[in-house]
Amino acid sequence: MTSAEGGPRSPQEAFEQARRLAEQGQHAEAEALLRAALQNRKRDFRLTNLLGVVLRRSGRPAEAILMFEAARRLDPKSASPLVNLANTHMAAHDGKKAAQAALLATRLDPKRAGNWHLLGQAQRLAGQNGEAVRSLSRALFLDPSHVDAVIDLAGTHLDLGRTEQAMGVVVEALQRLPDNGRLRAVEVRLLLQAGLVDAAKAKIAAVLEAEPGNLDALLAAARIAGRQDRRGANAYLQ
Numbered sequence: 001m002t003s004a005e006g007g008p009r010s011p012q013e014a015f016e017q018a019r020r021l022a023e024q025g026q027h028a029e030a031e032a033l034l035r036a037a038l039q040n041r042k043r044d045f046r047l048t049n050l051l052g053v054v055l056r057r058s059g060r061p062a063e064a065i066l067m068f069e070a071a072r073r074l075d076p077k078s079a080s081p082l083v084n085l086a087n088t089h090m091a092a093h094d095g096k097k098a099a100q101a102a103l104l105a106t107r108l109d110p111k112r113a114g115n116w117h118l119l120g121q122a123q124r125l126a127g128q129n130g131e132a133v134r135s136l137s138r139a140l141f142l143d144p145s146h147v148d149a150v151i152d153l154a155g156t157h158l159d160l161g162r163t164e165q166a167m168g169v170v171v172e173a174l175q176r177l178p179d180n181g182r183l184r185a186v187e188v189r190l191l192l193q194a195g196l197v198d199a200a201k202a203k204i205a206a207v208l209e210a211e212p213g214n215l216d217a218l219l220a221a222a223r224i225a226g227r228q229d230r231r232g233a234n235a236y237l238q
Helices: 011-023 027-042 045-057 061-074 079-093 095-108 112-123 128-143 149-161 163-175 182-193 197-210 215-226 230-238
Strands: none
Touching: 011 027, 011 045, 027 045, 045 061, 045 079, 079 095, 079 112, 095 112, 112 128, 112 149, 128 149, 149 163, 149 182, 163 182, 163 230, 182 197
């Protein structure tokens, strides 16, 4: 229910309305609604945390960080503002601060695979590849179907010069998710990087048979063809 002036009556209504506005890209309207609601509910955790999200999406990370820190003080047991802080620092390419926030999130909610994935991403950005491998492996232990964690773990192994381990991660994941086009495209890229062109061609054919529009596979096919015939490469991309 809304007030006679058309605004939300309760914090819950304000939260839901602001979230819808934010999802529609109406960030200024969402911010105004949240600030108005917080005038009467200054210690409302959900409104404060959402305002931080809206500010981040509006391109105002410094203000967003202040809101997430305020949300942390309002509910120290919630991992949500820490995840939001980590994502904000990630967007600013500050892997160290992102990793610090994500680590705290894993301590508050250690069974959520997404928190460990975020920590691994942040550690990788900070150049802490050994720690990233452990965090991303933990994410996969908790959720073996977490495709982004698979791809990031393989990428971290590559950062460490471990092509064989990277391939092993992807092959194992494909045993669980044999029809995943993203994983098959990563497998192709790893084969090409290892110089196994014939094997890559076979994998590309399998990917395109299952998913004719897979852009990664098309690009890989174009790269192979382009080594021998530029016109052949262009044919894949038309």
